[in-house]
Ligand code: MET
């Protein structure tokens with residue numbers, strides 16, 4: 001041990017075994033936790049029953065992880081269970097219950113968790129937002145000067161005790177204090193100028209208490225996740241975040257009674273900070289070596305090894321964000337290089353496996369060859385175990401390495417993975433293919449559409465009723481045939497068209513009843529994608545999505561949406577928007593290939609969409625909307641990588657849409673309101689009309705757009721679709737007026753924040769009726 005790296009004073013450090021993962025899916029192989037929680041919410045089961053199901057899930061996870069090859073002792077098995085969200089769990093562990101919830105949290109951690117997560121008629125729930133550059137959403141902590149802070153280690157301690165009973169020494173996991181404080185927002189009760197970071201020292205003191213409780217309960221290790229270390233998108237510059245981490249872990253490391261600390265930096269590149277993190281007085285540091293890199297020169301000159309003296313390095317070489325089998329030979333080479341440099345190396349994952357489904361062997365309907373290329377969470381754990389064995393004795397895993405070599409070679413050569421015609425077409429794309437006619441020419445050409453000022457429209461989907469879900473399920477099970485299902489969908493489209501006409505909307509939609517999901521629908525119709533049966537990944541709370549697997553070159557064997565749009569247009573004189581999901585969003589919400597740059601895949605998807613738009617237009621559709629709600633989500637955390645991303649993502653959208661002649665009106669839809677960072681990109685999309693979420697932020701988006709001199713159509717949402725609440729005419733009128741103060745009437749559109757698929761019909765009709773009246777009121781004024 002060097003002077004800077006000291007063991008926890010009260011105990012000797014047991015080194016972390018040489019294989020670990022950062023976390024594991026907690027929803028259950030068959031989404032058992034979702035069902036258990038939802039039945040508890042309905043009152044069909046009680047807290048004890050839910051607690052029992054959760055306990056069984058945790059036990060099964062630990063057993064499974066040991067079966068798959070993680071050592072049972074020494075803290076290799078993480079305790080990453082959560083009833084709802086890990087950031088919310090930290091809020092509970094810190095006792096940081098906002099005052100506004102004081103009368104709502106009930107008597108247990110569980111009731112408090114659900115009260116904060118879901119709210120009730122008198123309490124708005126905690127805000128939810130995306131976790132770093134993932135599609136996982138966490139509950140945003142709310143802090144002010146008065147928010148209580150007091151250690152509550154009950155859950156952490158009880159999970160540890162459960163594990164012990166199974167004969168497993170597990171490792172409690174917590175979001176780290178710096179990341180917690182940076183992800184928190186100031187509550188409405190906070191004084192002017194308050195920032196949650198102002199309370200970091202108090203937060204750190206509570207963490208010190210939590211660590212003391214864990215040490216007393218016999219924890220050998222604790223994992224503190226600090227992904228803030230890799231992000232340039234937080235309120236504080238990265239250099240300052242590093243300084244905060246140093247200060248924080250100097251304190252925690254110096255605490256008198258604590259478990260050994262594993263500090264993790266998942267989701268991005270911590271190379272530039274690694275030596276400084278490694279020199280902290282803690283016992284292990286993790287880096288994401290899939291998204292991130294190693295500081296090569298420091299590795300070469302020995303300074304990295306010096307910084308790691310007395311500290312273990314968890315090398316995150318197995319990708320926790322994707323579903324491909326790891327190139328074991330390459331991963332082992334990286335880990336071996338570290339070990340040979342004298343660094344005590346542990347094999348780990350790049351991040352928690354919460355972002356991948358449980359087990360490939362459940363996918364019995366998937367093409368066997370494709371399946372052989374895949375690794376879900378369970379397979380990733382096995383890979384970690386193999387690599388750990390290889391790190392001790394490379395020859396002992398040669399057979400496993402050779403098997404993966406063969407699998408990768410098979411994948412590279414398989415039909416569909418690389419298709420010459422698709423590659424040639426993408427290679428022949430020129431800059432001109434991404435450019436439409438000048439905006440003024442388009443505006444003139446589109447006058448023929450006769451769209452009024454303050455035109456009213458919706459974002460695309462109408463309520464997905466239980467009838468729609470029942471019909472879809474019956475069709476999937478073969479209980480009704482294609483003709484019957486199509487007939488059902490046509491009737492649904494007709495109903496939605498008539499309804500919009502009655503409400504008085506100007507530009508109509510077909511309602512998207514045929515779509516189970518805005519990405520999967522296209523993935524099922526495009527070549528190059530596969531869909532899974534059980535590949536659920538938690539998106540937030542009890543909600544999960546089933547990302548499609550993009551495995552090969554993408555092309556469009558046949559039109560995907562034309563028949564539905566044409567049918568809808570045939571029913572009405574008013575324009576009906578064709579409705580597509582954009583290339584970036586299709587990639588963001590799928591598992592993408594790791595053998596082709598994302599930019600190239602995006603071009604392939606864009607070309608398929610370009611052909612679809614062409615077919616829509618030929619069939620008489622005059623307005624096409626290409627949704628890109630994930631444009632902001634994929635923005636790299638690393639500032640150095642952002643320009644390149646914006647370049648290819650905007651380029652893909654333009655490639656998809658620029659084949660449309662001037663008289664075709666291209667719309668896009670974005671649903672987030674913090675878009676200051678990407679406003680140039682939004683402008684660069686060059687869409688004729690952009691609808692954007694704005695109601696919850698009370699039109700915050702309008703100001704930057706006004707300042708930016710944005711000159712095309714813009715529809716800031718005036719109806720927050722996230723709850724059943726019906727916004728009044730007055731309320732929507734006020735929002736339209738707020739926008740109209742900054743944006744000329746001929747540019748302004750009136751629409752909801754997002755699609756209506758999660759809403760019921762009653763509130764939808766009332767809200768849209770008010771929306772149309774509000775637009776008329778402002779037009780008349
Ligand atoms: C998440 S954005 C959703 C856009 C889609 N057109 C819908 O209305 O549902």
Ligand SMILES: [Zn+2]
Nearest residue numbers: 629671754755
């Ligand atoms: Zn949306």
